[in-house]
Amino acid sequence: MTHIVKSILVSAAAAAALALPASAAEMKLMTGPQGGVWVPLGGQLKDMWEKAVPGLSVQALPGAGIANMRGIEEGKTEIGFGNSISTVDALAGNAPFNKPHNSICNVATLYPQYYQLVTPTAAGIKSVKDLKGKSITTQPRGNTGELITAQLLKVNGLSYSDVKVSFVSYTDSVTQMQDGHAVAFGLGTAIPAGSIMDLASARDITLMDLSGSIEGMKKLNPGYTLVTVPKGTYPKQDQDVKVIGYATHIAVSCKLPADQVYAMTKTMAANVPSMAAVYKGIAGLTPKAMAEDIGVPFHPGAAKFYAENSITVKTR
Numbered sequence: 649m650t651h652i653v654k655s656i657l658v659s660a661a662a663a664a665a666l667a668l669p670a671s672a673a674e675m676k677l678m679t680g681p682q683g684g685v686w687v688p689l690g691g692q693l694k695d696m697w698e699k700a701v702p703g704l705s706v707q708a709l710p711g712a713g714i715a716n717m718r719g720i721e722e723g724k725t726e727i728g729f730g731n732s733i734s735t736v737d738a739l740a741g742n743a744p745f746n747k748p749h750n751s752i753c754n755v756a757t758l759y760p761q762y763y764q765l766v767t768p769t770a771a772g773i774k775s776v777k778d779l780k781g782k783s784i785t786t787q788p789r790g791n792t793g794e795l796i797t798a799q800l801l802k803v804n805g806l807s808y809s810d811v812k813v814s815f816v817s818y819t820d821s822v823t824q825m826q827d828g829h830a831v832a833f834g835l836g837t838a839i840p841a842g843s844i845m846d847l848a849s850a851r852d853i854t855l856m857d858l859s860g861s862i863e864g865m866k867k868l869n870p871g872y873t874l875v876t877v878p879k880g881t882y883p884k885q886d887q888d889v890k891v892i893g894y895a896t897h898i899a900v901s902c903k904l905p906a907d908q909v910y911a912m913t914k915t916m917a918a919n920v921p922s923m924a925a926v927y928k929g930i931a932g933l934t935p936k937a938m939a940e941d942i943g944v945p946f947h948p949g950a951a952k953f954y955a956e957n958s959i960t961v962k963t964r
Contacts, residue, residue, distance in 0.1 A: 673703065673704055673705070673908065674704075674705045674706075674707070675704070675705070675706050675707070675725075675726040675727060675904075676706075676707050676709055676719075676724070676725040676726055676727065677690055677693065677694060677706050677707065677708045677709065677725065677726075677727040677728065678709050678710070678711030678715070678716040678719050678725045678727070678728040678729065679708055679709065679710060679711050679728075679729055680710065680711060680712060680713075680729055680837075681710060681711075681712060681787060681788075681791065681817060681818060682710065682817060682818070682819070683817065683818035683819055683842060683843050684818065684837045684838075684841075684842075685837060685838040685926070685927045686711075686729045686896075687708075687710065688926050688927075689729075689758075689923065689926045689927055690708045690729065691708055692922060692923055692925075692926050693706075693708075693898075693916070693923075694706040694707075694708050696915050696916070696919050696922065697911075697912055697915060700911055700912075700914075700915040701908065701911045701912065701915070704908070706727075709725070711725075711728060711729070712787070712788070712790050712791040712792065713729065713730055713731040713734045713735075713791060713792035713836075714734050714738075714744060714745075714790050714791065714792055714795065715790040715791075716728030716729055716730055716899070717730055717734065717735055717738040717745070717749060717752055717899065718738075718745070718749070720749075720751055720752050720899060720900070720901050721738070721749040721750075721751045721752060723751075723901070725901075726900060726901045726904055727898065727899070727900050727901075728898075728899055728900075729896060729897075729898060729899075730752075730896070730897050730898070730899045730944075731761060731792040731836065731894050731895070731896060731897075732757075732871050732894050732895040732896075732897060732942040732943065732944070733792070733796075733869045733871040733872060733894045734792045734795060735752065735754075735897070735899060735942070735943075735944050736869070736871055736942070736943045736944065737869065738752060739752060739943075739944065744790075744795065750902075751901055751902050751903065752899050752900075752901075752902065752944065753899065753900055753901070753902040753904075753909075753944070753945060753946060753947035753950070753963075753964060754897060754898075754899055754942070754944040754945060754946045754947065754950065755897070755898040755899060755900050755909060755912065755913055755916075755946070755947055755950045756897060756898050756913060756916055756917075756938035756939070756950065757895050757896070757897045757937060757938055757939075757940040757942055758895075758896045758897060758898065758923070758930055758933065758938075759838065759895070759896055759927065759929040759930050759933070760873075760875055760893050760894070760895055760896070760929070761792075761836055761837065761838065761893065761894050761895060761896050762836070762837065762838065762839050762841075762875055762877060762891050762892075762893055763793065763796045763800070763834070763835070763836040763858070763891055763892040763893070763894075764834070764835055764836075764837070764839070764841060764844065764855060764856075764877065764891055765800070765832060765833070765834045765855070765856040765858060765891070766825075766832065766833045766834075766844055766847065766853050766854070766855055766856070767831055767832050767833075767853065767854050767856060768825065768828075768831060768851055768852065768853060768854075769851075769852040769853060769854045770851070770852065771831040771832075773831060773832060773854070773856070775804075775856075775860075776800060776801065776804040776806070776856070776858075776861065777804050777805065777806065779801070779806065779810075779811055779831070779832055780806055780810050780811065781810070781811070781812075782811055782812065782830075782831045782832065783811070783812040783813075783814070783824075783829060783830045783831060784797075784811050784812070784813050784814070784830055784831065784832040784833070784834065785813070785814045785815075785816055785820070785821040785824050785825070785830045785832070785833050785834070786813060786814075786815060786821070786833075786834045786835065787815065787816075787817070787818075787835060787836075788815045788816065788817070789815055791836075792836050792894075793834060793835045793836035793837070794815060796834070796836055796865075796892060797813075797834040799865060799868050799869075800834070800858070800861055800865070800892070802864075802868070803861050803864030803865055803867075803868070804861060804864075814830065818835060818841075818842075818843035819843070821833045821835070821843065822843050822846050822847045825847050825851075826847065826850050826851065832856075833847070836894075838896075838927055838929055839877055839881050839929070840881050840882060844882060845882065845883075848882050848883045848884075849883070852884060853882065853883075853884075855877060855882060855885060855889045855891070856889075856891075857889050857890050857891075858874075858890060858891050858892050859874055859890040861892070862874045862890075862892065865892055871894055871895075871942070871943065872892055872893070872894060873892075873893040873894065874890050874891075874892070874893060875890070875891060875892070875893030876888050876889070876890055876891075877889045877890075877891055895940070895942050897942060897944070898916075899944065900912075900947055902947060902964055904947065904949070905949070906947070906948045906949035906952065907949060908949065909947045909948075909949025909950055910949035910950070910952045910953050911949075912949075913938075913949065913950040913953040913954075914953050916938070917933075917934075917935050917938060917953070920932070920933045935953070935954060935957040935959060936957075936959055938954075939954045939959045939961050941961070941962065945962050945963050945964045946961045946962060946963050947963070947964075948963050948964075951963045
């Protein structure tokens with residue numbers, strides 16, 4: 649084979665590779681801890697996207713809000729579930745992030761998240777300050793729920809050194825609460841939380857009202873809001889309870905091709921009932937709600953979909 653023929657073949661192969669659709673790819677999707685909504689919802693997104701985007705293969709992996717944003721920034725994943733408050737901190741380089749994260753682009757807001765602090769009713773815990781000297785549980789470090797637990801203690805004049813804290817999974821937290829080894833369980837997730845339902849099946853629980861902490865929390869991160877857990881969400885919950893809120897969203901690497909992210913965004917909007925079958929809080933999600941400004945610039949591919957629906961969003 650002559651040198652010229654070899655060159656032609658090599659050039660043709662390179663051209664063919666470039667001609668492959670940008671959607672043909674393998675991507676990682678970091679979800680959340682076992683027992684939360686993000687794991688099954690991530691499985692649903694994987695199935696939807698692989699059917700809608702030719703050649704796309706998505707590997708769903710466990711993760712957490714803070715860890716997922718680090719994963720995108722460091723190139724360990726292309727997609728991740730995020731929490732608005734921690735993603736905004738990532739962009740700014742605020743603690744617990746050690747530098748501004750510039751590779752994160754927003755795709756869509758999905759639903760509100762609820763930071764919930766649960767105690768056994770028999771423990772008689774009336775306020776966060778009552779936790780001083782007590783044993784509590786929260787998620788492993790790197791989870792948004794754990795960060796909120798630390799901040800909630802802080803605005804109430806406490807720190808981890810004032811309590812006995814276990815950084816464990818939802819399942820282990822429930823076990824510690826059931827065994828009487830902890831008197832409070834703090835977590836950030838959707839409602840009703842499966843882990844809290846499991847705990848409520850074994851003993852009477854009280855969901856703590858956190859409205860008195862919202863102003864202090866807003867000073868730490870303006871993305872916090874006060875949201876309501878409607879009465880009847882949990883067994884024997886006979887009144888609405890105000891807790892700390894923020895938003896769950898899907899983020900991607902800003903380096904992903906625009907046509908691929910466009911297809912992913914469009915697919916999500918077209919399959920709201922499928923996502924709502926996993927978590928009913930997504931029911932009624934509209935493109936306008938998906939495009940909510942949470943302080944995270946959108947990927948150009950997502951922006952293209954929203955523009956087709958007469959919605960203008962901020963991009964990088």
